Amino acid sequence: MTMIQIDTRVIKDRVWYVAFNDERGQLNSPYHEDHSVPKIAAAQPFTVTLNTVWISGKPDQSMLHWLLHPNTDVVIKSTTVLGTHPEVQRIHYYQDSVPIHQTLTGFLAQTMFVCDDYSGNDNLALKLQVLMVDDSSKQDGLVTSFSGLVNGSGAIFPAILPYTMIAVGLSKTVEQFIKGTDETKPLLECSINFKPAGHGCPILREGTYVVFDREVEAGDYILIDNNRLVSSDGQDITIDATYAIFTIEIGNAPSPEFVVSQRVATLLTQLDKGGNDPSKTSxxxxxxxxxxxxxxxxxxxxxxxxxxxxxxxxxxxxxxxxxxxxxxxxxxxxxxx
Structure with a gap:
């Protein structure tokens, strides 16, 4: 089969893909068929992992605003849906006084999604949000409790938090925190559908994915070691866009504890949100x-x-x-x- 060559230099998008074996680090469309990188097959396990986030500042805030308020409280969360299953939300980061033009890597939890047995046909829809939130007087208590939860389940699930935080007296704070993240205007919000219109099956494959808060041209940047973006000529520059980098990897099956925790969160999400809409397939x-x-x-x-x-x-x-x-x-x- 002859592969159609696309001139990625003239394409603008917010979502880009780099194959693991691409030493050039060139940004390509995640929806471009590349037969040198096989799709994830039925029965294969895979994991989606958040690697880095770059905070550049909020596009609709003036430079004067950022000069007067150089730091912001940041929450990073993701939402994933596999097939007809209900959505699963995760919190990856919560920290106050984060300076702009900063690379974030010290996540509470890096795992965005785990699959121990892929069907080969189900679509994976993913939304990543980097949020600017109001500070909380109990932020330290939340972060400490969040860290403890990660040790057991490998993730922080908002659907589970109200139940797990009762014992430490933070359930009310958690409810306010979750509500606040739902109502906050994001620094970055990007949705990825791995089965776009016109494709009969998902284009879900291993590799590194980069999502931006605005459209960029493929030829603007390249990906280098340590999950960093530089200019297309290799220069280390300050990128005027908030972006996140995550990977999808095929590998060993995730631990049963991680899978069970994700399924519990999925079930609680459906009981909480889907109960009001019996027509939902979930x-x-x-x-x-x-x-x-x-x-x-x-x-x-x-x-x-x-x-x-x-x-x-x-x-x-x-x-x-x-x-x-x-x-x-x-x-x-x-x-x-």
Whole structure:
């Protein structure tokens, strides 16, 4: 198949892609078919990771504003949707007094999304937001608590925060914080759909992705080591745009804890937001999740009774229960032979 060559120098966009094997670091359209980089295939695990964010200042604020207010409180969060599943939000960064013209790398959590078993067809839609927020008197307490959550789940999920923060007395603060991030005008907000109009299947592949707060030309910058952008001639310049760099990598399956935490956040998001709209297809996700959970508990109960029967005679109710479970059609493929 002949690949169509596109002159990327005349294209303007906010989303750009660099293949891992591209030593030139040239920015290309993420929707351009490049057969030298295979798409992520069915059953492959992949991880989306936030690497760096560059803060240049808010486009609609004057230079005088930034001279008088050189620092700002910054929150970075992402929202992802895979297929018909509900959205999942993550908080990656929360810090006060962040100076402009600053590269941010010390994230609370870098993981934007994990997939342990890709279908090969589901679209991944992703939104990244860099937000300027009002400072909080309890900011230090939130950051400390956020750091503790990351150690267990690999991420900070707004859907889970109200439940996990009750014990440390910050649930009200967290609710105000989440509401504030939802209402804040962003320094950067960029949505990426890996299955754009006209494409029969997602163009989801490994590589580095760069998203800007405004359209730039592909020939303006190149990507070099350490996830840094420089001018197309290799000069280290101050880039007058807020941008973020993330990667999609195929690799070892993510830890079960990370996957379960993401699924819990997905479920809580649907219960919180989707319940008001029964027509949403993501209701199917909740139903399927609860059905699978019920099946697992039934299988677990069957295994427990089976183990008990090897040690003692089951009671009449226990024997009746194990027989009922053993006759369940949906459990048949998983029952011991």
């Amino acid at each position: 209701i199917e996700f909740v139903t399927e999740t609860l059905q699978l959970y019920s099946h697992f508990k039934d299988l677990q109960r069957y295994a427990d009774l089976k183990a008990e029967s090897a040690k003692r005679s089951l009671t009449v109710p226990e024997q009746a229960l194990i027989e009922r479970l053993g006759q369940r059609e949906e459990l048949q493929p998983f029952l011991p032979r």
